[in-house]
Amino acid sequence: SGYTGTGASGCTDVNECSTNNGGCDSLTPCTNSAGSHSCGACPSGYTGTGATSCNDVDECSTNNGGCDALTTCTNTAGSFSCSCNSGFTGDGVTCIDIDECTTGGHNCDTNALCTNTVGSFFCTCNAGYHGTGPSCDDIDECSSKSDNCDTNASCTNSAGSFSCAC
Numbered sequence: 001s002g003y004t005g006t007g008a009s010g011c012t013d014v015n016e017c018s019t020n021n022g023g024c025d026s027l028t029p030c031t032n033s034a035g036s037h038s039c040g041a042c043p044s045g046y047t048g049t050g051a052t053s054c055n056d057v058d059e060c061s062t063n064n065g066g067c068d069a070l071t072t073c074t075n076t077a078g079s080f081s082c083s084c085n086s087g088f089t090g091d092g093v094t095c096i097d098i099d100e101c102t103t104g105g106h107n108c109d110t111n112a113l114c115t116n117t118v119g120s121f122f123c124t125c126n127a128g129y130h131g132t133g134p135s136c137d138d139i140d141e142c143s144s145k146s147d148n149c150d151t152n153a154s155c156t157n158s159a160g161s162f163s164c165a166c
Helices: none
Strands: 030-033 036-039 071-076 080-086 088-090 093-099 112-117 120-124 128-132 136-138 155-158 161-165
Touching: 080 088, 120 128
Parallel strands: none
Antiparallel strands: 030 036, 071 080, 088 093, 112 120, 128 136, 155 161
């Protein structure tokens, strides 16, 4: 095996690598030798002998691939990548919180207070306003009778407040 010919007129080496990579996995090199061949090792990121198969290692299945806890680890063929989760920035190995309130990455109303949280933020309407935070409307204290004006005073509503006058 490994040679061809009649034997009487000589034997010629068969290059097993010239057909189907010598049976080696397509990710490994096949090296022909006199009467035989050998398969190279599987590349980094793969397991197996190379002679039969190379199987992708899922680096993300162990310790999140070494990525930061605030990241998403994505397995790829022979490798992996780390990307920071929403609300964080960095190289994927190290991620830090984005302060949406100082970077302008929030949707709070101009009449609301933005409060940064880890990985996010929330909005709270200012005093004198009501709503969801991303949307705040003036409270008309005069028409809702929530003012503290004297019964003999007139109440005048203003943006976020009110005033009383005798």
